[in-house]
Amino acid sequence: MDQNNVNEAVLPLEKFIAYRLNxxxxxxxxxxxLEYKKRYGMTRPEWRTLATIGQFGNITAKQICQHSSMHKTKVSRAIFTLEQRRWLKRTVDQNDRRVEHLELTLQGQKAYLELSDVARNFQDQIYAALGPANTAALETSLDAIETLIDTQ
Amino acid sequence: MDQNNVNEAVLPLEKFIAYRLNxxxxxxxxxxxLEYKKRYGMTRPEWRTLATIGQFGNITAKQICQHSSMHKTKVSRAIFTLEQRRWLKRTVDQNDRRVEHLELTLQGQKAYLELSDVARNFQDQIYAALGPANTAALETSLDAIETLIDTQ
DNA sequence: AGTCCATCGTTACATATGCAACAAATTTTT
DNA sequence: AAAAATTTGTTGCATATGTAACGATGGACT
Structure with missing residues (x-):
């Protein structure tokens, strides 16, 4: 495929960092x-919600939104689905009855630990492919990019 | 927020590379x-389609899919919208009438060059924040990650 | 030529998503 | 204490997306 754009100053999409990151x-x-779809038929919001509850043990929907940057309707619907599967249980806060505390059931914990294991293997493979120097630089770069955007 | 998960071996979401990248x-x-929404009311698929056509000058929908990794229905709909705006014109291939060649109109080129300029400034800011070493490492890492996934 | 299969691009349909409005509970203001 | 404003989480609705099917065209094979 020939690249015959007139203007040499344009930024090729494949060199554009926003595009490359995506x-x-x-x-x-x-x-x-593929792993959580294959094993459990889960969606991405469901996996992230499961992972966040699993990580914190006891958490509210609002806190999941803040920690995961997911939209509150995504979180609300993911919680509903996970509850239907009996992977989490809700407890209404006694001091503020708007708030619900979320915890994984034993089944939910089982799925979380299994997927967490897959995630760690996945992570190890990527880090092995990058090597220690690039791994460190990648993490530093991602932090720097997020900080730049947040503080702009 | 206390992290009181029982299992210390789990991978915190904010350390998980798939999550960090996203x-x-x-x-x-x-x-x-924000730039292309504010200026032109464009969507992401529309911007990417515009950018790909602008970059290659003359291209088909199929080639846009291959180069940008967008789904063909996304590309089809973006082309339709860009055509409605009179930002691109289609020319049916004379040797194979299933194929349409896409080119930007003058208006389309104008928008492309303007957004391309914004993109370059955007890129420069990110690279300035990262510094040369991290910039290089980031690009290497993204390449390595994509290669790893593709060859697995 | 005629049949079968592959390819390019579009569209119908079902699902996923975000925005805005909402109910319920709580906090702040007067 | 009453009224107003805020917060938490849910839902109605419109939009965005992917899958599968499709029409049109072209190529391969007989």
């Missing part, structure tokens, strides 16, 4: 999504 | 999306 992120996420 | 990618993309 490409890599999407590939990695879709690869990992 | 976070950074989404933040950067949404920031840049």
């Amino acid at each position: 490409q890599a992120a999407e590939k990695v996420s879709q690869k990992f999504a | 976070q950074a990618a989404e933040k950067v993309s949404q920031k840049f999306a």
